[in-house]
Amino acid sequence: MLVGLLSLTLWLGGCVTTIGSDAPPAPFIAAEQTDAERWKMPLLDQGGNPDLVQCRPNQVWDPNLKKAAGELAQETLAAMTASGMQATGLEAKELFKRVEGVAMWALVRRLILGGRHHNFGGFSLQGVETANGAPLIIYRTGITATPNEPGSCVHSLLRHGQVRHIVNLYAGPMPTADLEVAERQAAQDVRGTYFLARTSRAEVAEWREHLRKHGAEVYDEVSKTVARIINEEILRPQGAAPRGNIHLHCGGGMHRSGMLMGILDRCINGTSAAVIESDFRRHVAWRSDELPGGFEQGNLDFIHAFDCSLLEADVQPPPAMKPASGE
Structure with a gap:
């Protein structure tokens, strides 16, 4: 029954x-500076065609x-x-x-x-290259439908976005087992690889809830876990330079993905706080303080406070980021 x-x-x-x-970016951020656009030119430089990527930037x-x-x-x-x-x-x-x-x-x-709310975005990582010498592009989404079927977001990223590794950060209560099986198969179909946080170590699966529950008192602990994910699954998956671009996602593409993308953009690209915060708010469907969508200040604070020296990248880490909004 x-x-x-x-x-x-x-x-x-x-x-x-x-x-x-x-959700539009803040008025002072030009559209081409947002991660809804920043992946396109690097993909063209790789010989890809952005028009064939069937992922939508809208969120819900x-x-x-x-x-x-x-x-x-x-x-x-x-x-x-x-x-x-x-x-x-x-x-x-x-x-x-x-x-x-x-x-x-x-x-x-x-x-x-x-609603095909993919919450899509992406950018290349400055100074980080794939095994064939191309600048590494990181794409982000939430869960997406029918990932192993032609015409889907994931299928197009694997074939037209040059993705060869999928990093699934989601480990929450939403039922996603069928999507996980399909994503893994889709990656294997192009001889790609797949990482699933849900079946990884407890700290890798639960860091988002741990951070939400305890806040700043666990920054050091959670920062080390997040750095391990970035180092082992993004910068050097399987212990080597990525064989292609990387698709990162969580459930809605807002919180886990948002924190990792913000950290990568700040620590490796040296992107301004204004642009990072604009992208962060767009991806959580923030409209205003009265209509905040899924905005969680604690997640943005974590991006600001993350210790960039934990990342194993040949870049000069910037100082701790100050919020652009003065929050």
């Missing part, structure tokens, strides 16, 4: 109204999903009770919480995949 009702929950996900879409954020999940959980439990299944007291509360969580993440998944 519960499985059937949760399937209904998945179907009802199509009824949730989204308010997210493309719906503040009503939590409420919708709660309502669906109530309806599910009411239907269970009507069918003769009984739960009372603490058992009922725990069951509600569990059903609400399943509904919530099913809705999030449907929202992201159904």
